[in-house]
Amino acid sequence: MLISDTIYQILPNISFALIPKANSLLLRSSSYFSTASQPFEETSQRDRHAQDTPIHRVLDLIKSFTMRPNIVTTSIGHCIALKIGSLAHLPTSTSLLTAYSRARDFRSSLALFDEVHNRDVIIGNAMITACIENGCYSAAKNFFAEMTEEGTGFDSTTLLVVVSASSHMNHLKQGQVLHGLSLKAGMLFNSVLCNALMDMYAKSNDLSSSERMFAATECRDTVSWNSMISGCLYNNHPEKSLWYFKEMAFSGERPDSVSLSSAISASSCLGDLIFGQVIHGWDIKLGYEDSSHISVANSLISSYSHCGDIEAAETVFRETIHKDAVSWNAMLEGFASNGKISEAFDLLHEMQITWSVQPDKVTIVTIIPLCVEKMLLREGRTLHGFTIRRQMETDLSVKNCLVDMYSKFNSPMKAELLFNSMAERDLVSWNTMISGYSQNGYSGEAKKLFRDFLRLYSKCSLSTLLAILPSCDSHESLQFGGSIHSWQLKLGFSNDILAVNSLMYMYINCGYLKATFSLLQRIFVAADIDSWNTVIAGCTQKGHFLEALKTFSLMRLQGPNVSHDSITLVTVISACGNLGLVSEGKSLHGLALKTLTGSDTRVQNALISMYGRCGDTENAKSVFDSSSNRNLCSWNCVISTFSQNKNARRALELFCSLEYGPDEITFVGILSACTQLGVLRYGKEIHGHVLRLGFQENPFVSAALLDMYSNCGRLDIAIQIFRNTRGKSVATWNSMISAYGYHSNGRKAIETFHKMNKAGTVATKSTFISLLSACSHAGLVNEGIWYYDRMLEEYGVEPVTEHHVCIVDMLGRSGKLHEANEFIKQMRRQPEAGVWGALLSACNYHGDLEMGRKVAKLLFELEPENAGYYISLSNMYVSAGSWKDAVELREAIQDQRLKKPAGYSLIDVG
Known part of the structure; x- marks a missing residue:
């Protein structure tokens, strides 16, 4: 029978023009979500009227609304009750209050409760239950206090629902009072109340009290065991x-879906696939x-997945006919x-085309974390678009996930942009x-x-401090x-x-190694492998290689602890x-083989x-050949090894x-090899691969292409590549400066150097090496000295050995040998062999035997x-x-068995 027919049977003389006004109650509907339900069958005990009165018919109607909660129908029932004056009838008020609560209109439940004057325990229980259904746990506690103060009293049902509120709030002390x-x-004869107390103690992290409660319970049912x-x-x-x-099984109590789901989850936590x-x-x-019993299937899917048996998990998933969102997730x-x-x-795609359940x-x-882990930017952006279309972007957890993804x-x-668009932030x-910024x-x-x-939070968490460090x-x-x-x-x-x-790690980044080792010493006994790896990896990344090796030796002295x-x-x-x-390195290779990490x-x-x-x-090739699990990085390493060693x-x-x-690293390594060979044909073939795979915009690849074409004599193509490169990096600018210098x-x-500065690209050590080398090859001595003098002051680049070699070579090429010698003597640090070697080459070129002999004597010692x-x-x-003197020197070379690497020329045949 339709609801409208029932209404006409109850009140044939009511003017239903008033009913649309009930829809105004929708404006008061709250956004709370129902989380519990408590039927009130005791309502009939308070009804002393005949079963066939209009009041009872309205009561039956409103009870039907509680089974199918809907704000519109509940409002209609409220209007009818008002019209016939049945709101003073406690069973009617109680059922109407419950109907509003389950229709997510907690404010109407509250307003209705305030209008009831002759309250009893049952309507009080209904109000407390409404609070719990709508997540207002503190309000439930307050209503319970009012009931006891007003003398209404309480029964086992009251205690049951209030214990449920304490469980949700994790208020152990309140639970103990109850x-x-x-x-x-x-009232502890009531097994339902005992079960609720067990659950409350467990959720308040007082498992021992929960176990004592269980042990003292004589009539245990399935819920007790669960x-x-x-x-x-x-x-x-x-x-x-x-x-x-297991004890539940031995007791003869039949487990239900909750028992099985929990046991499956427990076996999953222990990694016990067999018991699962x-x-x-x-x-x-x-x-x-x-x-x-979909929860059991969902637990099995999670358990098999956690234990690594993904085929079994998929079998359970496929055999589950009516899957819910939890199954898919x-x-x-x-x-x-x-x-x-x-x-x-x-x-995910299959889930999207399954209309029964949507993501x-x-x-x-x-x-989204999967996209981040595998660096799938396109898929991540697609998911972002999906959240916008499905109006999920306002959800805080989704937005946090997207912020993390883009970071x-x-x-x-x-x-x-996403962070600033958040209406609320946690x-x-x-x-x-x-x-993300850090x-x-x-x-x-x-x-x-x-x-x-x-400024907004008085106290930050450890996660905040770890984020800023x-x-x-x-x-x-x-x-x-x-x-x-x-x-x-x-x-x-x-x-x-x-x-x-x-x-x-922070102190290593800041260059304050003393503080790092002081902290390591303080936690020496408690330090785990992550602590040692933090120091060793940090020192290696920041160029403190000796300190990294010393820390590793110190770690090994700690013995079997780590x-x-x-x-x-x-x-x-x-x-x-x-x-070098x-x-x-060979010792570490042996250690790796010995400890199976090899x-x-x-x-x-x-x-x-x-x-x-x-x-x-x-040896590099031997390690590569013996590797059974080679990946692309392995190939890149061995290609770079031969390329760096002129093979x-x-x-x-x-x-x-x-x-x-x-990938990009492969192309950089192989283009370097083509540059060494000077064979343009190979370089062009690699360039074709780069264009087909779309790596030409990578700054390191474009720089390698510039170097290759420049060294193969095609400066025109190098210039064209440079002009076509969008978003030029410092590597690209350096290669172009070097190319002009080479020619x-x-x-x-x-x-080009000045254009680079105007573009906002910060010059580096390599930039000045290329620039000074270009000045040296072009004979621009004054310009080269001018840029060298301003390296540190204007550009913040401290001169190193390579820059000194360029200056000495520049002065030597122009015949200013004494100026070059004075430059070396005025250096703040002890000059390395390469600096003196540049001066020796200049002496050889200009035939200054006297200075050449002195410089050579220094180099023989270094x-x-x-x-x-x-030979020079x-x-x-x-x-x-x-x-x-030349013959004597040649004999000395033979006596010491010294050899100069043989020079060679290459021609490309075919």
Whole structure:
């Protein structure tokens, strides 16, 4: 029968023109979401009227509204009750109050309750339940206090719903008071109330009290056992949860879907796949595999995924006929956590075309981190668009996830736009944005946002401090970093190992190694592998290679307390490579093989790079050949190794047999090899690959192309590539300056340098090496000296050995040997062999035997095994006609068994 027909039967004489006015009640509808329900069948006990009166018919109608909550129909029922004057009838008022609550119009429930004067326990229980249904737990507690103060009293149902409120609020003390009231009133015979108290204690992290309550309960039902099984799981005791599940089985109590779901989750936490399979079998035996118990299937999907059996998880998922959003999200999470990236996106697409269930905010929050992990920017932006179309972008968790995504995609400005558009922000929002600025090098913005945050929040969390610390990345930030350190001490995080690790890394970034090692010494006993890796990796990244090796030795002296892992070896092997310590690198290679970390692909790649930097290409190739899990990085490392060691032919051979699609790093390495060969045909072929794959805009690839065409004599093509490159980086500008210098066009090199400054690109050490070299080749001595003198003052670049070599070469080429000699003598630091070598070459070129002899004597002491210096001096003797001295020098070369690398020429045949 239709609702309208029922209304006409009850009140045939009512003017229904008044009913549309009831819709005005919609304006008072709140946004609360119902989370609980409590039927009030006791209402009939208060009804002393005949069952066939209009009042009773209205009551039946309103009760039907509580079963199908709807604000419009409830408002109509309210109007009818007003019309016939039945609101004074307590059962009617109680049912109407409940109907409003379940229709999410808590304000109307509250208003109706205020109008009732002859309240009893049942309507009080209804009001407390309405509070819980709408998330107003404090209000529920206040109504209970009013009931006791007004003398209305309470029953076991009252205590049950108030205990539920305490459970939601995690108010242990209030729950204990209610427990005491239950004991005093003699109501603990009620098993439902006992179960609620067990659940309250468990959710308040007082598992021992929950267990005592369970032990004292004589009449245990399925809910009692479920309270303990889920309570133990809630308190991170999965092994105890499984114990209760087994005890439940032995007791003869039949487990339900809640018992099975909790037990499956507990076995998942323990990684116990076999026990999970046993529960799965039990689930099938008891008949819980059907669609009415979807929670069991969802738990099985999550459990199998967590234990790594993704095929079993997918089987359960596919066999579940009526899937809900949790089923799809669990399967998505399973694919993501097991590295099945393409399968996860295929499932997302399948979910989108399944009209029964659509992606929700949990889906988005699950899939976006996957895009971040695999650097899938296009897919991430697509998901962003999807959230806008589905009007999810206002959800705080989704927006926080998007801010994090753009930050990790190196797009902090897009993350900032999202952050600024937030109507409300929580602590996660601020931490994510501060971290995004810090990780992308926007230190000033991170510190400013951190100060803004402190104006709104009186106390920050550890996550906030960890987010701001990476912004302290230079010596200028040392004072700010020190203040963060003080703040951590003040907030009581001094013993938090994660906080200490972050502080040590911060001090390394600021160049204050003394503070780093002081912190390491303080936590020496408690330091874990992450602590040691933080110091070792930090020192390696910042160029403190010796300190990294010393820290590794100190870690090994600690004995069995801490054992190195693959990350440790990668960083110390890299330090050895940068220092050219091939012997120590071989020792680490042996250690890696001995401790079974030698099979780790990252360690093998680090070994290839280390051998390459030490010039040992054969050992590098041996490690590469023995690797069973080579990835693209492995190929890039070995190609770069041969390219860096002037073995371009083998680098090209490896490129031709590449097992993966090349990336930007591959092209940079192989273009360097083409530059060494000077064969334009190979370079053009590689350029074609670059264009087809769309890597021409990469700054390092475009710079490598410039170098290749320039060295192969095609300055015109190099200029064309430079002009077509959008968003030029400092590497691109440096290559163009170097190209002009290589072709003795110093004026153009200087002009390019000034264009670079106008474009806002900051000059680096390499920029001035290219510029000074260009001035040297073009004979622009005065200009070269002028730029050298202003390097530090105007551009903040401190001169290093390469710059000194350029100046000496510049002065030497122009015949100003004495000026070059004076320049060397006035250097602040002890000149390296390369500087004197440049002067020796100039002496040889201009035939200054006297100065050449003095310079050569110094070089024989600095680098006694370099045959080139002996040969240069011998050639000067020959040019001066001093054959005796030349013969003696040649004999000395033979006696010391010194050899100069043979020169060679290449021609491309075919």
